[in-house]
Amino acid sequence: MPAHASTGPLSGCYVISLRPVGGHGGVRRAAAALGAHTLALSPWRIxxxxxxxxxxxxxxxxxxxxxxxxxxxxxxxxxxxxxxxxxxxxxxxxxxxxxxxxxxxxxxxxxxxxxxxxxxxxxxxxxxxxxxxxxxxxxxxxxxxxxxxxxxxxxxxxxxxxxxxxxVPLAPSPRAVAALRVLEAPAWLLVSSGEALEHVLTTLPAAALDGLRRATVVAASERLAGLARGHGLRVAAVAASARVPDMLAACAGTAATP
Missing domain, CATH: 3.40.50.10090 (Rossmann fold)
Structure with missing residues (x-):
């Protein structure tokens, strides 16, 4: 994976976005402002x-x-x-x-x-x-x-x-699968939809799924946090809301905590 040149509270990290096709722009811009890359993993198109x-x-x-x-x-x-x-x-x-x-x-x-x-x-x-x-x-x-x-x-x-x-459900893109297979940098998985999470968990190939499971979850609600834990994922925080700034603020806050 390429090194990230920016500085910020999430410098060197990846943010995994489960937004629909074409819906990752807000996550990408906000994550870049914090020093992070975005890994787009769309479960469906609209x-x-x-x-x-x-x-x-x-x-x-x-x-x-x-x-x-x-x-x-x-x-x-x-x-x-x-x-x-x-x-x-x-x-x-x-x-x-x-x-x-x-x-x-x-x-x-x-x-x-x-x-x-x-x-x-x-x-x-x-x-x-x-x-x-x-x-x-x-x-x-x-x-x-x-x-x-x-x-x-x-x-x-x-x-x-x-x-x-x-x-319209989609199979994971080859690019996302390849990125998850070799993902080693700290990664944050943004979970604002239970349906999206369950779709990617059931459609990713095993090696890519292992990469996803190494990510730390920030959930948009306690209900979604419980769902993620039920799938064996590690939940670090529940954000103030499902809005992108709140989700990434929770990532940054958790990253700053020893």
């Missing part, structure tokens, strides 16, 4: 759904008494299908600040998001309490954050799920 069924499901979701968006990708895909204009009496909520920003840019106005930017933080929001017998629209993709739909249904809501994009 495909927007644009058929009549997706459009009809989205219109039903957007008409609900509460509307939940689970990712910036969900916002981008939904905006291709229907204008994003919430009614004042029908609150829209986003899983995190990045999703809320995407909604505001798309014309949705003010959108609430939790301080703790994950499924647990979203489900603790006041807008999603006392929802028995209400319609709650869930704009998302198949798979992924199943805990949201299940919890909303358990609270008595009628969940109107609109799958507006799909995650």
């Amino acid at each position: 495909d927007h759904l644009d058929g009549d069924d997706a459009r009809a499901a989205l219109q039903r979701s957007l008409a609900a008494e509460r509307v939940v968006f689970t990712s910036p990708a969900a916002v981008a895909a939904a905006a291709r299908l229907h204008p994003l204009r919430p009614a004042p009496a029908r609150p829209w909520v986003a899983v995190g600040a990045g999703t809320a920003r995407a909604l505001r840019r798309g014309g949705a106005g003010e959108v609430a998001s939790p301080a703790r930017m994950d499924s647990e933080g979203l489900l603790a929001m006041p807008q999603l309490q006392d929802i028995e017998s209400l319609d709650v629209g869930l704009v998302t993709a198949p798979g992924g954050r199943g805990v949201i739909a299940a919890t909303l249904a358990a609270r008595g809501a009628r969940v109107l799920q609109a799958n507006v994009y799909a995650r």
Whole structure:
């Protein structure tokens, strides 16, 4: 592996990103600012759904008494299908600040998001309490954050799920596999999606998987930390949120601790 010329709290380290294809730029820039390389290990690519069924499901979701968006990708895909204009009496909520920003840019106005930017933080929001017998629209993709739909249904809501994009699973790229086989520098594995983690653990060849297991995990939530530990991975920290700056701040803080 090439030596890194930069200095910083993660100088000489690698950051392993499990973002979708085309989604590693933010990690790459932030990691470089801290002196680290980025190893991109995409579990899938994002495909927007644009058929009549997706459009009809989205219109039903957007008409609900509460509307939940689970990712910036969900916002981008939904905006291709229907204008994003919430009614004042029908609150829209986003899983995190990045999703809320995407909604505001798309014309949705003010959108609430939790301080703790994950499924647990979203489900603790006041807008999603006392929802028995209400319609709650869930704009998302198949798979992924199943805990949201299940919890909303358990609270008595009628969940109107609109799958507006799909995650198309990918085999690990030859470049990533080759890099993991010879990875010796300290490495940090950023885990913000349990589905992404489980996909790469089941698709990597054995020698590359050994390299991944030598990495230290920084997780976006206690739930994801527990999942990583359950797979035998070493978890060093739980970040303040799934945002890239918070994840890398946790890496840097842990790296500075003897």
